[in-house]
Amino acid sequence: MKKLVIATRSSKLALWQSEYIKAQLNEHYPEIEVELKTFSTKADKILDVPLAKIGGKGLFTKELEIALLNKEADIAVHSLKDVPVEFEDGFVLAALSKRFDPRDALLSEKYANIKELPTGAIVGTTSLRRRLEIKLLRPDIVLKDLRGNINTRIAKLKAGEYDAIILAATGVQKLKIEDEVKYFVPISTDDMIPSMGQATLGIETLNDPKLVELLSVLHDKNAEIESTIERDFVRTLEGGCQVPIGVKATILDENSVDVRAIVGMPDGSEYIQEDIVADIEEYKTIGQTLAQTFIDQGAKELLEKAEKVAFA
Incomplete structure (x- = not known):
C-alpha cells in the first residue's frame, strides 16, 4: 500500500485526533503517504437541537462510513464514545488507541469546583449522562443545553451564558x-x-484483513480490555450513545479490573449504580454479566423512561 486516506470530521478536535493517528502511522510506515479527508456528519450540521432529540445511531460516524464504502477513504478515526456498539455488516473496529484522560471536567470563569457553585447555578451540558450525575452531586443546579464544538462551548461560557460547563x-x-x-x-x-x-480513539475500516493487519501497530491491549467491558455493558442494556449510562472499566493490576456503572433518569430522581472488581481474564463477559444485574434491577425500564423524557 502506497497511500492511506483517513476520513475525519472537520472540527479541531477531530482533526487533532486524525493527525495523531497519521503521525503514528508515519512512524511505523514511513513509506506510506497518509492523507486526511474531511467530511461533515449529521451531528455537525444540526447544532440547535440536543443530540438525544436528533436520535438514531451513528450521529458522528455514518457519513465517514459512507466514505469508506465509496472508497473515498481507507480508515475513519472516531472518538470511541460516539461509535455505536453494533457495526453494520462489512465494517470492523480495526484498532483502539491508548486511552487518554477519561474524566469529565468542569470549566468555569468564577468557580473552582462543583461544590463552590452557588445554589441555582446554571451549568451547560447536553449529555443525559452528565445531567444525571450532576443532579446526583448537586440537585439544586439548573441545567441548560450546550451544543457546538469545544471552542464554541467555551466562548458561550466566557460570554456569561453559564456559570460552568462540563466537557x-x-x-x-x-x-x-x-x-x-x-x-x-x-x-x-x-x-x-x-x-x-x-x-x-477507534479506527474503523471495511473488513479487509490486510488493512486490519497493517493497523494492528496502533492497537492498545489495555484499551481493548476496558472498552470491551464498557461497550458490552451498553450493548446488553441496548442503550445507544445518547442515553444516561455511565460505565468505566479501570485495570487495577495484571489480575483485576474495577468496573463502575450507573444508569438513571436525567434529573437524578431514579438511578441504579454498582462498583465491582472482577478477574481481568474474564473481560469478554464482565460487561454482559454486570449489565444483567442492572437489568434484574429494572435498568431497561428505567432507560425507556429516560428516553421518553429526553425525546419529549
Whole structure:
C-alpha cells in the first residue's frame, strides 16, 4: 500500500485526533503517504437541537462510513464514545488507541469546583449522562443545553451564558486550551462515571484483513480490555450513545479490573449504580454479566423512561 486516506470530521478536535493517528502511522510506515479527508456528519450540521432529540445511531460516524464504502477513504478515526456498539455488516473496529484522560471536567470563569457553585447555578451540558450525575452531586443546579464544538462551548461560557460547563477533559487537553478559562478542573471518575470508551480513539475500516493487519501497530491491549467491558455493558442494556449510562472499566493490576456503572433518569430522581472488581481474564463477559444485574434491577425500564423524557 502506497497511500492511506483517513476520513475525519472537520472540527479541531477531530482533526487533532486524525493527525495523531497519521503521525503514528508515519512512524511505523514511513513509506506510506497518509492523507486526511474531511467530511461533515449529521451531528455537525444540526447544532440547535440536543443530540438525544436528533436520535438514531451513528450521529458522528455514518457519513465517514459512507466514505469508506465509496472508497473515498481507507480508515475513519472516531472518538470511541460516539461509535455505536453494533457495526453494520462489512465494517470492523480495526484498532483502539491508548486511552487518554477519561474524566469529565468542569470549566468555569468564577468557580473552582462543583461544590463552590452557588445554589441555582446554571451549568451547560447536553449529555443525559452528565445531567444525571450532576443532579446526583448537586440537585439544586439548573441545567441548560450546550451544543457546538469545544471552542464554541467555551466562548458561550466566557460570554456569561453559564456559570460552568462540563466537557470531556481529554478534548480540552488535546487542543491545549486549558488556560482559556480561569478554572479547568477534571472531575474524579468516583464522582462522575464517564461514558463508554471516553478518551479512546477507534479506527474503523471495511473488513479487509490486510488493512486490519497493517493497523494492528496502533492497537492498545489495555484499551481493548476496558472498552470491551464498557461497550458490552451498553450493548446488553441496548442503550445507544445518547442515553444516561455511565460505565468505566479501570485495570487495577495484571489480575483485576474495577468496573463502575450507573444508569438513571436525567434529573437524578431514579438511578441504579454498582462498583465491582472482577478477574481481568474474564473481560469478554464482565460487561454482559454486570449489565444483567442492572437489568434484574429494572435498568431497561428505567432507560425507556429516560428516553421518553429526553425525546419529549
